[in-house]
Amino acid sequence: MSMMDPITMATQLATFDVQPFQQRYQLQADKYQSQLSALGKVETALREFRTVIDKMNSATASVIKNTATLSQEGNFTANVDASALNGSYQIFVEQVATAHQVSTGMPAGTTADTQIPTTGTLDFTLNGEAMSIDLSTVDTDGDGTATLTELAAAINNDSTNPGINATLVRANGETHFMLSSTDTGVANTINVSASGTGQAWFEDAFTNLTDISTPQDAKIWLGAQGSGLALTSSSNTFSDVITGVDITVTKAQAAGEQPVGLTIGADQEATKEQLNAFIDAYNNLVSTIDGLTGSGSEDQQRGVLASDPTVRSVESQLSNLLRTQYNGKSLMEVGLSINREGKLELDTERFEAAQANGSSSLEAMFNGDGNLFDSLDQAIDPFLKFSNGLFKTRKDALQQNISRIDDKQATLERKYQMSYDRYLAQFTQMNSLMTQMNQTGSLFA
Template sequence: MATIDSDYVKQMAQQLATYEVQNGLNKADRNKSSYQSQLSAVTSLETALKSFSTAVKNLQGVTGSNTSMLVNSATTSKDGYLSAKVDKNAVPGSYDFFVEQLATSHQLSFAGLQTSDIDTQGTLTLSQNGKSFDIDLSAIDTDGDGANSLDELAAAINKATDNTGVKATLVRSNGRVSLVLGAEKSGAENAISLSLSGTSSANSAFETAIGNPQELSKAQDARVRLGGESGMLLTNSSNTYDNIIDGVSVTFTQAQKSGELPITMTVAQDKSETTKKVQAFIDAFNALAGQIDSLTAAGDQNGASRGALAGDSSVRAIESSLNQMIRTSFGGANLITLGISADRTGKLTLDATRFEKALASDPESLDKLFMGKGNLLDSLDKNLALYTNSTNGVMKSRKDTLNASLRRVNDDYDSLQKQYDNYYTRYLKQYTSMMQTMQSMNQTSGMFG
């Protein structure tokens, strides 16, 4: 008796079951491919929007703290004596400085002290600029050996919660240790003074050392003369003079010798850096425009592929909104008047000659357009937030919708698998039954052969 060909039966059941679900499977595959393609495109667009948003924020500064697209800079007649920080309010001009003296921080050294010299009772008082703090000598013995070491004294000074700005360190040389006290801030007003009270009269080494320190560095103010060596005296506790001239802060780094020529600082508009800021905006905008064009490309018969978001109304809305915004005038100024134009693809280009002429005739026009509440950068920032907000932005909503659609496709695959399993079981049973019937008929026929 011949056996039923089970492999053939299974193969036929598989083919018929696959045929039954093939249309649904093809549809699910098309939907999955479409949704994944759109999700990838939306994610790329979101990344491009966020990159542009970051560029806009960088031009605005942290929390919009930048106030100008204009960049002023300072140059000096000789390097090494000063550096300057210049803002948009700086008045162009030349200024002569003679650096008579740099500000320094007070520093004192206490040498030759041994552990046995430091009192274990009484109070050490350190004072600066009318303020003081106390070190209780009976409470600084942290290792419990009954003595106060230089390490323990230094630690107590540094850890004092009301420390006025004194830093204690230990300096070692040839086996000897010295205590060094330094003022954290420079200037005469931050000079350090010390006094002892309540100590043992029998122990004078510590009192002698505290009363007669070696001065390593004086507490002195910076002395700078505007106009030359005999010019106007400008003093400051720090070597950095904030707003020494409207819009200019200067840090002096080296003193001069009598008779030397003053250092000439020239403040002027930095055309190159100003242009770089504008070009950074243009480059960021063009990168976004290029990404949008790629994702929304219509495709053609010559082989150019169709973008995943071609014809997408929301993407076109983004593009339209951005293009309208860059064509809008703010404060009476617009990109065209500054020599910035858009080509037929919507990308921006800068005419350097026209830009320089526009700045020369009306330098404030750049900030009128770009900076300030409600102007171009602020408007772009707010508009972009509608799309890039991680909580309720348009891009997040689109991704959520597409991910939900992909989950439904997965549900469709699960459903199709169940249908396939049912069809397979049914056809396997039918084919097995048919093969059994044919086998029985062949056996019966053979009896009459």
């Protein structure tokens, strides 16, 4: 009688016992893993779409871009936002704003280590705010004396400092104690006095101040100097003097010079670049969803997420919002439409015409509470919340299914091992019996 290999037979039969379950579990695990991966792709595309929206929808950013052109550079710059109206202006810069800077009247021979009184106060006022330095607290190294270096540090580090910097400046062998306002304008004039110190030289130093830089407000004229509209600002930036335009002056003009021309107009290329980024991000999202939710055909495999309601809901909600009217107009009226494939297309000529006719009304369609970008962001938010978003919930459920299958496969491994051990024992015993029979038979041969 021929012998059998117990290991081979035990392996084959144990595998036969668990193989149908292994195949079913693997098919289920592959399905769940494919869905998990596909949901991740849709989520990534949706996050990228929202990122593009957020970049164009903030207090300082919008989809519409305007531009400012100057007839002469060097006197001021202009920053324009989407609310700026097309137009031409004449601006004359009479003076720029400056900060107050003074040198205190310290006696000759003053150095950084010159000792100052440790009694009395040094009082400051600036633009209606006050700061008082108690000279008994200036000594920070605990050596019993206070120096000008320690005084400068005490002023600069005081929690009530209204905007005054103290510095020590060395020039021609002399050390000068300087005070500077951090802000420009007449309102930020430094006022200081020392009292109760018992030392006249110190109190006189803060009485006898020398202006290094006199504080002044910026002044411009809308129109020619002397005959236009005069405007002043404590800083060098005039915000919203012209709707949607911030003017920052940098250099005063000489009396009699012609004002600088400022022309505000639509920046169509920059706007179109932003709008195309929005279109590309949306179309990428649609392509991703369509590629994973297709119903299938003879030539195309059924999408992994073909029956997933969460993903279909994303596309449906966003598509509906793109067909809604904003600021009394539909997107199609300004050149933005959805084609038969569900993707966005831009009619450049129609959009440029709409921008030329009124960039502020066009911007109001896209930006602001309740308008396009805000509506899209609100629709997207429930899907992408980190703690309880719909995508996270769906992915967590799939991951739990995969974990359960892993548990079943672990159980199956144990079942296989038990079957293998049983079959191995049986065939080993059978081989032993066959060996004994063969040996007995050989006695009668």
